[in-house]
Each structure stands twice: as structure tokens, then as C-alpha cells.
Amino acid sequence: MRNEREFLQDKDNPSEKTKDHLILLRRFFTNNSIKTYKNLPERHNIKLISYFQKKELYKVAGKRMKERETSMTEKPLKIKTPIVLTIAGSDSGGGAGIAADLKTFAALGVHGTCAITSVTAQNTTGVLKTFDLTPETVASQIEAVCTDMEVRWAKSGMLASSEIVREVAKEVRKYELSLVLDPVIAAEAGGNLLRKEAISVLTEELLPLCKVTTPNASEAGVLAGMSVKTPEDAKIAARKITDLGVEAVIITGGHLDATDLIYEADSETFTRIPGTFVKGGTHGTGCTYSAAVTAFLASGDNLEGAARKAKKFVEKAILKSRPAGRGVSPVNQLGAILEEKERYLVLRNVKKAVSILEGSPDFSKLIPEVGCNIGMAIPEANSYEDVAAVEGRIVRYMGRAVPVGCVDFGASRHVASIILASLRYDPEIRAAINVKYSRKALSACRDMKLGISSFDRAEEPENSSTMDWGTTEAIKKYGSMPKVIYDKGGQGKEPMIRLLGRCATEVAKLAVELAEQIQ
Numbered sequence: 479m480r481n482e483r484e485f486l487q488d489k490d491n492p493s494e495k496t497k498d499h500l501i502l503l504r505r506f507f508t509n510n511s512i513k514t515y516k517n518l519p520e521r522h523n524i525k526l527i528s529y530f531q532k533k534e535l536y537k538v539a540g541k542r543m544k545e546r547e548t549s550m551t552e553k554p555l556k557i558k559t560p561i562v563l564t565i566a567g568s569d570s571g572g573g574a575g576i577a578a579d580l581k582t583f584a585a586l587g588v589h590g591t592c593a594i595t596s597v598t599a600q601n602t603t604g605v606l607k608t609f610d611l612t613p614e615t616v617a618s619q620i621e622a623v624c625t626d627m628e629v630r631w632a633k634s635g636m637l638a639s640s641e642i643v644r645e646v647a648k649e650v651r652k653y654e655l656s657l658v659l660d661p662v663i664a665a666e667a668g669g670n671l672l673r674k675e676a677i678s679v680l681t682e683e684l685l686p687l688c689k690v691t692t693p694n695a696s697e698a699g700v701l702a703g704m705s706v707k708t709p710e711d712a713k714i715a716a717r718k719i720t721d722l723g724v725e726a727v728i729i730t731g732g733h734l735d736a737t738d739l740i741y742e743a744d745s746e747t748f749t750r751i752p753g754t755f756v757k758g759g760t761h762g763t764g765c766t767y768s769a770a771v772t773a774f775l776a777s778g779d780n781l782e783g784a785a786r787k788a789k790k791f792v793e794k795a796i797l798k799s800r801p802a803g804r805g806v807s808p809v810n811q812l813g814a815i816l817e818e819k820e821r822y823l824v825l826r827n828v829k830k831a832v833s834i835l836e837g838s839p840d841f842s843k844l845i846p847e848v849g850c851n852i853g854m855a856i857p858e859a860n861s862y863e864d865v866a867a868v869e870g871r872i873v874r875y876m877g878r879a880v881p882v883g884c885v886d887f888g889a890s891r892h893v894a895s896i897i898l899a900s901l902r903y904d905p906e907i908r909a910a911i912n913v914k915y916s917r918k919a920l921s922a923c924r925d926m927k928l929g930i931s932s933f934d935r936a937e938e939p940e941n942s943s944t945m946d947w948g949t950t951e952a953i954k955k956y957g958s959m960p961k962v963i964y965d966k967g968g969q970g971k972e973p974m975i976r977l978l979g980r981c982a983t984e985v986a987k988l989a990v991e992l993a994e995q996i997q
């Protein structure tokens with residue numbers, strides 16, 4: 479299909495012209511508003527075509543007009559956000575209980591509501607005092623939420639007393655809630671959260687109404703009446719717990735081998751979900767996990783899917799925890815989800831940067847023999863997996879810059895090392911590209927008034943990583959963050975120029991500008 483100008487300049491073959499013209503017009507109407515229709519005949523010089531079918535034009539226009547009318551009269555599409563409820567205690571330290579639950583719900587895109595069972599005076603060192611609310615207060619909150627909003631999935635945390643457990647069981651029946659029960663018995667840092675006498679009420683009156691329960695090893699031990707010290711014990715305990723009437727149990731492995739164990743009573747199946755022990759604050763982990771399982775189930779995941787996603791989410795939330803207080807720091811739910819968003823933004827930026835490079839014929843001349851890569855890191859990156867770059871690098875092919883593979887995290891070593899080293903000095907500098915070294919290129923960098931520094935491979939100590947050491951050396955020598963770091967190579971090592979910046983598109987534009995300067 480020719481473009482409009484080629485078409486109008488072609489004075490031969492009117493029948494082909496008409497056919498092409500009609501296709502052009504159809505495209506026009508598909509892509510543009512009907513209002514511009516009146517201007518169309520002049521633009522397309524319709525008189526040129528003797529048997530231009532006006533009818534055809536009107537047919538297309540009419541159809542488009544009708545489509546627009548119906549789309550305007552249709553009711554706007556309602557996308558439902560799941561509404562979930564947490565029935566739990568408050569933690570004045572903001573790490574566990576409803577604070578953790580509501581943060582988790584918000585991070586995972588469901589609307590969270592709450593019924594508070596107990597107010598705890600708590601911080602990172604433990605629970606100092608608890609003030610239980612009356613069962614009536616708890617029931618009232620559940621009623622307020624459930625009579626107004628469509629709540630299907632709920633979770634329970636700290637239930638404090640036999641009376642509250644009984645009341646919650648009544649409300650779960652009344653509103654036919656699908657309940658995820660986190661059997662909160664004590665806080666990790668110390669302090670009872672469920673009275674001893676309430677344990678049997680929990681197992682006999684509430685547990686049989688639940689879809690899932692999410693104990694850790696010691697809570698599973700209490701529910702099953704045995705000690706859970708090994709993965710084998712966990713299997714036995716899981717069966718015993720479902721014998722109490724709950725449909726499924728997930729015994730979290732944080733206190734065992736980091737593997738979670740799901741047991742579903744109906745199918746009598748065990749599923750193991752391996753994980754890794756991660757370092758960071760863990761206060762609120764149990765609450766966050768059960769809230770995440772609830773949010774994923776409410777969003778339509780099956781139990782295994784919800785459990786897998788919840789585990790990953792909690793691991794990230796632990797990694798992202800921030801020091802708070804003198805005891806166990808709380809997990810960071812929003813940090814966990816923001817990192818996902820950052821990764822998406824970084825991927826998008828690197829992809830855009832690659833298309834800037836692909837679109838510049840001049841740039842291909844700056845590609846070194848070993849190829850070039852462009853990378854960008856997420857904020858606070860600390861591993862290659864936190865830097866996105868081009869798999870297999872960018873090479874020169876038929877006078878053009880061609881990315882060999884896709885943009886992905888973990889795709890670079892050299893450029894990623896340069897970025898990770900730069901980040902340590904200036905967290906704003908998150909992107910880099912390597913380009914071919916030449917005296918001309920270096921002097922163009924000077925003309926462009928870019929701050930330049932360098933390192934000498936001959937001075938590199940043994941057993942160091944060249945990129946990490948070289949970047950660090952160059953930054954130290956310059957006294958602040960240079961825009962350009964070069965080295966003149968070494969035995970079997972190509973000399974190289976690296977351009978640094980805040981994002982991948984910034985360094986891509988800089989590289990294209992440099993390429994244009996040295997033409």
C-alpha cells in the first residue's frame with residue numbers, strides 16, 4: 479500500500495488509484511473523528527477519480543457514526559475491585575494486625591475494610607498491653623461493612639477471647655464469608671494475643687467454618703496438639719488440622735525449611751512451595767502473608783496460585799523492610815509492590831532507549847567490536863538482577879544498530895557493574911552505555927562539555943572486578959560523578975568510552991548526539 483502522496487502523484491491506472499483511495503479512506507475513518515470528514519475531499523483530491531464511489535464513502539462514514547452513537551449511549555463498564563475484610567487487632571507500632579492487613583490489601587489492589595477486635599499497646603519490642611473490644615463492638619463493625627458492601631473473602635487475625643471468637647463465628651455464618659484464618663496466638667517479640675481458653679473455641683467453633691488457615695510451625699503445633707519441628711511433622715499436623723473441619727491448611731515454612739506446605743482436605747493433596755530465607759525485618763509477616771492470600775483469592779486466584787504469590791510478596795516485603803524501633807523491624811508491603819512498578823518503568827525506559835539507538839544511522843558507527851549495551855537500574859539496586867539491559871548486546875549489522883535479544887533484567891555484566899558502582903556514589907545515576915573509543919569521540923565529549931574521567935587497566939589490583947574497580951577509580955579521581963568514563967584498553971581489551979546518566983533514554987540521546995558530532 480502506497481502512502482497518500484505517492485498515490486495522488488500517480489496519474490496512471492485510475493482503477494488502481496480508486497481501489498487504493500478507498501482503502502486510504504477506510505483507514506482514515508477508522509483512525510479519525512467523523513468531524514474531519516468535511517475536509518477530506520480536498521485533501522484527497524477526490525475529483526481526480528472519475529468513478530469515486532461516494533456511496534462507499536457514506537457507508538463507511540455512516541457505520542463509524544453509528545458505532546460512536548452506540549458507544550456513547552452504552553453504560554460505562556464497571557470494573558469491580560474485590561472488597562475484603564480483616565477482623566483483627568490493631569498494633570500501635572504499625573507493623574502487624576490491621577495495619578499490616580490494610581497495607582497489604584492496598585498494595586495488592588483490593589479494597590480493604592476492617593473490624594477491630596482489640597487495641598494493643600505494642601511496638602517492635604513486644605506487646606505491652608491489650609484492650610479487647612466487646613463482642614458487640616466487633617459484630618457491629620462487621621455488620622456495618624457487610625450490609626453495605628459486597629464482601630466475600632475475609633481474614634481473621636488476633637481474636638483475643640472466647641467471646642470474640644464465638645461472635646466472629648456467628649458473623650461468618652450470617653454473611654456467608656469465605657474466611658482465611660490466621661491463628662494468631664502470640665506476637666513474635668513477646669505477648670499473648672489469644673487467651674489460652676479461647677484456643678479450643680477457635681478450633682471447635684471457628685476453624686470448621688473456614689476455607690483456609692495459615693499457621694506457622696508453632697501455631698500448627700498448637701492447632702494439631704503436637705510439636706512441629708520437621709517438614710514430616712508439618713505433614714502430619716496438616717492432616718490433623720483439616721480433620722478439625724477447615725478445607726485447607728498452609729503451614730508456612732519460615733520456622734522450618736522456608737518451604738510452605740499446602741494440604742487440601744478434599745483432594746488429600748500436598749503441595750510444597752519452596753522459598754528462600756531472606757534477610758530483613760519480619761514483624762507482621764504472618765498477618766501480611768494471610769492478608770495477601772486473602773487478597774489473591776478474592777481476586778480470583780486458586781489456592782496454590784494465591785499461596786505462591788503471597789510467599790513472593792512477603793519475601794519482597796521482608797527485603798524492603800526499613801529499620802524502625804529497637805526490636806524486630808516491620809515488613810514493608812508498599813516497598814514490595816513499588817519495586818514491581820519500578821521494574822516495569824525501567825524496562826520501558828530501556829526499550830525506548832534501544833529504539834532511539836536503532837533509529838540513528840550515525841550511532842551504529844559508535845558500536846565497539848565487542849558490541850554495546852545500554853542498561854538502567856531500579857532505585858537502590860544491588861545486583862545484576864536489578865539492572866535491565868539488552869540480552870546478547872547491541873551489534874552493528876548492515877550499517878545499523880541491532881539489538882540481539884530482548885530487554886531484560888540480569889542481561890548485562892559489564893554495563894551493569896558500571897551502573898552498580900556509580901550508584902554507590904550517586905543514587906541518581908542509574909544508567910550507562912558503552913561506546914567505541916576514539917580520540918575524535920573523546921574530544922567531541924570535551925566539546926560537548928561533559929565531565930570526563932578515566933582509569934588505567936594496568937593499575938588494576940589482582941582479583942578485582944575491572945568494571946567495578948575502574949568505575950570507582952574514575953569517580954574518585956574526578957572527585958564527583960563524571961558523565962564520561964574511558965579507558966585505553968589493555969592486552970586483548972578494547973578501549974572503551976562509557977556514558978553515564980539518570981535514565982537509559984538520557985544516555986541513548988547523549989550517545990546519538992556524540993555520534994552526530996563526530997560525523
Ligand SMILES: Cc1ncc(COP(=O)(O)OP(=O)(O)O)c(N)n1
Binds near residue numbers: 568598
Ligand atoms: C495486633 C496484632 N495482631 C497480630 C500480631 C501477630 O503478627 P504476626 O504477623 O504473626 O507477626 P509477629 O508479631 O509475629 O511479628 C501482632 N503482633 N499484633
Ligand SMILES: Cc1nc(C(=O)O)sc1CCOP(=O)(O)O
Binds near residue numbers: 850851870871891894
Ligand atoms: C565487553 C564490554 N566491556 C565493556 C566496558 O565497558 O569495558 S562494555 C562491554 C559490552 C557490554 O557488556 P554487557 O552486555 O556485559 O554489559
